[in-house]
Amino acid sequence: MADAGAAQGLEGRSFLFLLGSARTDGNTETLARRAAEQLPAGVEQRWLRLSELPLPAFEDRRHGGGHGGEGPAGNERTLLDATLEATDLVVASPLYWYSVSAATKLYLDHWAGWLNARELHFRDRMRGKTMWAVTTTSHEDAAKADPLLGTLRLSADYMGMSWGGALVGHGNRPGDVEGDADVLRDAEALFRPAARAE
Ligand SMILES: Cc1cc2nc3c(=O)[nH]c(=O)nc-3n(C[C@H](O)[C@H](O)[C@H](O)COP(=O)(O)O)c2cc1C
Secondary structure, eight states, rough: OOOHHHHOOTTTOOEEEEEESSTTOOOOHHHHHHHTTTTTTEEEEEHHHHHGGGOOOOOOTTOOOOOOOOOOHHHHHHHHHHHHHEEEEEOOOOOTBBBBBBHHHHHHHHHHHHHHHHGGEEEEHHHHOOEEEEEEEEOGGGGGGGHHHHHHHHHHTTTTTTEEEEEEEEETTTTGGOHHHHHHHHHTTTHHHHHHHH
């Protein structure tokens, strides 16, 4: 499999999976792990659970207040560094109120602070990375996830990132998504177009 990765163009790629659910082992995580199984062995994977790395409330200091001397620290630093180190960002958030989970949204809000900290060169370093989305809805209609996908896709675009693709599964109780044959099939194919594209 590692050789396949090199041959298919995933060589050197590094995937960061950001788990945004407010529970562990939920459907979204199951789906993300199913997709990740298809990544060749040589492709780096890092998994971070946003609930285990709680971020401080975002303070908008863009106009006036500066960004406070020391720069990001603690969990914020961990997430910033992981984000910058990855070539591919897989945002795995369940659909909460038709959008990303609060933890995921807070992480994205912190991007605004990182953009404002000029010395980080955040935009320059994000440009060219690829964003992917994995979500689960309890609703059967995949279109209900459009606001979540729009949030992520437009944010990627704003940052000069490419859009890799998305998985929208259906289920409510943990494990339900295992019964969604269509999305399980899609999960197995999710990272293949990236491999073919290079
Ligand atoms: C706070 C909250 C808000 C939710 N909002 C929606 C929603 O807007 N639409 C929907 O289809 N499902 C909604 N759900 C259901 C979840 O998307 C569903 O249970 C999903 O399987 C949870 O993902 P997880 O198993 O990865 O945690 C919501 C669940 C919670 C806890």
